[in-house]
Amino acid sequence: DGGITQSPKYLFRKEGQNVTLSCEQNLNHDAMYWYRQDPGQGLRLIYYSQIVNDFQKGDIAEGYSVSREKKESFPLTVTSAQKNPTAFYLCASRRDRTNTEAFFGQGTRLTVV
Amino acid sequence: KQEVTQIPAALSVPEGENLVLNCSFTDSAIYNLQWFRQDPGKGLTSLLLIQSSQREQTSGRLNASLDKSSGRSTLYIAASQPGDSATYLCAVDSSNTGKLIFGQGTTLQVKP
Numbered sequence: 001d002g003g004i005t006q007s008p009k010y011l012f013r014k015e016g017q018n019v020t021l022s023c024e025q026n027l028n029h030d031a032m033y034w035y036r037q038d039p040g041q042g043l044r045l046i047y048y049s050q051i052v053n054d055f056q057k058g059d060i061a062e063g064y065s066v067s068r069e070k071k072e073s074f075p076l077t078v079t080s081a082q083k084n085p086t087a088f089y090l091c092a093s094r095r096d097r098t099n100t101e102a103f104f105g106q107g108t109r110l111t112v113v
Numbered sequence: 114k115q116e117v118t119q120i121p122a123a124l125s126v127p128e129g130e131n132l133v134l135n136c137s138f139t140d141s142a143i144y145n146l147q148w149f150r151q152d153p154g155k156g157l158t159s160l161l162l163i164q165s166s167q168r169e170q171t172s173g174r175l176n177a178s179l180d181k182s183s184g185r186s187t188l189y190i191a192a193s194q195p196g197d198s199a200t201y202l203c204a205v206d207s208s209n210t211g212k213l214i215f216g217q218g219t220t221l222q223v224k225p
Contacts, residue, residue, distance in 0.1 A: 006156075031211045042117070042202070042215035050210065058212065090156055097211035099145050099164050102204075104157040 002027045006091050006105035012113045013078065013085060021076045021108045023091035031097050032074040036060060037088040037107075046089075049074055050097050078110065086112050115140045115207045119216035126193055127224050134188040134219045136203035141181045147213065148177050148188050149202045157202065160188070193223045 004025045013019045025032065031050045035043040045058030049068040063082025068074055074093075078085045091105045116139045126132050136146070145164045149157040161170045161177040163186065169178040176189040186203060200220045204213035 004156075033212070035215075040217070042217045043204075043213070044215075045212055048210065048212060056210070092157075092213075094211045097209060099162075099206075100211075101159050101162045102147060102211070102213060103159060104149075106156040107154075109154075 004091055004093055004103055004105035006089075006108050008108060009106065011108055011110045013110060014113060016080045018077055018079050019110070021078070021089055021091075021110070023074045023076065023105060025072050025074075025091075025093045025103075027093055027095070027103065028071070029093035029095050029103075030071070031094045032068070033092040033094075033102070034058070034064075034066065034074070034076045035090045035092065037090060043090065046076065085110055115143075115205060115214050117203060117205055117214050117216040119201075119203060119219050121219060122217065123220045123222075125222040125224065128193060128195060130193050130223075131189070131191050132193055132221075134190070134201050134203075134221070136186040136188070136216055138184045138186075138205050138207075138214075140207055141184050142207060143181065144206045144209070146177075146179055146186050146203060146205050148175075148186075149204065151200045151202060151218070153200075160201075190221075193221075195223050195225050197221060198223050 033048040034046040047066040049055035148160040163179045174191040200218040202218045204215045
């Protein structure tokens, strides 16, 4: 079955630690996106990539980093510079950047301990 | 700057009722609008995508309409069922990058 796989489902981060969230898709989509969801707020865009080896900052990129070395993979690193990382993180992909459906993974819940 | 608003934030209806969820956006220059469903603790499931040139899309008991000039979209759910209970999110694509701008969602409860 084609889809988007995010792992892990739950992640706990200690203060000052970097953690990496995995996002893999087998839909052969060009564009991939990372969103953050906080209670009572809509999803906000962190980073996006429209093609391999290229990515752009979204609205809340500070404290995060990404890479796009392969078409099917778009990992997100939450660095120690992100002061309030506790949230639900969602990865999405689209066949291309225009007029195509966005498909989402099942999310990773990150908690600072 | 594009802003998306969904009203009401929560809605509770008895089973079998037809209902309408509302979505409004401030900038009518959009490429498309998409409706999603989210169950608690889960990812988003795409329901309907309406391109800017379209007025409506239908899938089963769901019908979404788009009025770009007034900055509004509605999601109509016919004959609601308890399994329809979830949060419904609308999102607009107003750039040529595929980035989506989301509303805060409407949480729907359908009571048996």
